[in-house]
Amino acid sequence: METTNSNQLFHPENDGMIYQNSPDNKARFVLGTRGNNPLIVMSINPSVGAPDVKSPTVGTVEHIAKDYGYDSWIILCLYPQRATHLDELDEMTNPNWVKENEKVIREVFAQYPDHKIWAAWGTHYKHRYYFPELLSSIAKIAEEYYESWMHYGPLDEGYLPQYCLYLDNGEGWYPYDVNKLLSQSF
Template sequence: MEDQYIYETNADNTARFVIGTKGKNPLIVMSINPSVGSPTRTSPTLGTVRHIAADYGYDSWIILCLYPQRATHLNELDQNADPQLVEENEKVIKEILSQFPDHKIWAAWGTHYHARFFFPQCLKKIVEIANEYHESWMHYGPLDEDDTPRYCLYLENGEGWYPFDVEAFLKKTLY
């Protein structure tokens, strides 16, 4: 039986706010920005998240992003954040997190976080939303050299979960 998807994009599909499957105990992932993944088109990132969710006993998975613009390569991403996309993204994130209070969020945005000045600003707002629902953060496998949580695609099964101090990371990276 095909999974029931949670999926929301903007009207012209240039932004994706959420993709996932429905369940009572989802692996909630905070990634950087979406690429091509959809319910009818899988991507390597979606495959990795699916496998890790299943390996660790989650019954579903949900991917949210710091910024919702679809871009497969960093050079395709906006230089400045679109305020309307940011506002809608925050609304969707709040809606999702409100359904799973006291849950853990997998920080999985990778080093591209440092490539746009607005990513830390987006993360700051998302952390405020997550704090409303008493969410905690974790990362999978080792952190990158600058303590950035690794992107969810570049991981090996079995690397394990570790607590992630998102407040300290944000303090260090917010300009």
């Protein structure tokens, strides 16, 4: 399966956008804007957002990034399959997508080491058995770059960070222990 060359993520010809999807557009690995201090978001999975399509989630991320002094934003996902509804997600992961997703995540973390990552996947995390395994791999990548995690607003039941769409202004940032979540079973 071919994907867009991830070496293009940070090149000037991307017109200020960071974007990579699969050639068939069934997966999106990253969407964002270039800057020196991005709000890095780890969501659950992408839906329709693209450089030319603004989704409600992108609108929320843009707004919160601006409100808290970030000069840009980057949305990554635990699983890159585009799906508007979680019941549309694969029952089993696509290994090519997982490999490419981790490659892109590593590239973003390497570009912005020692950054905080906004954990923003919500209770959707319980929807597929593979989310904990994917998060575990991503957490290991984050540790390589000394990345720490944060959540916005109160946690949902089960120590789950709220999804990045359903938030109220001014709820604030709090440290988040990904390993505490990973030690739980659902």
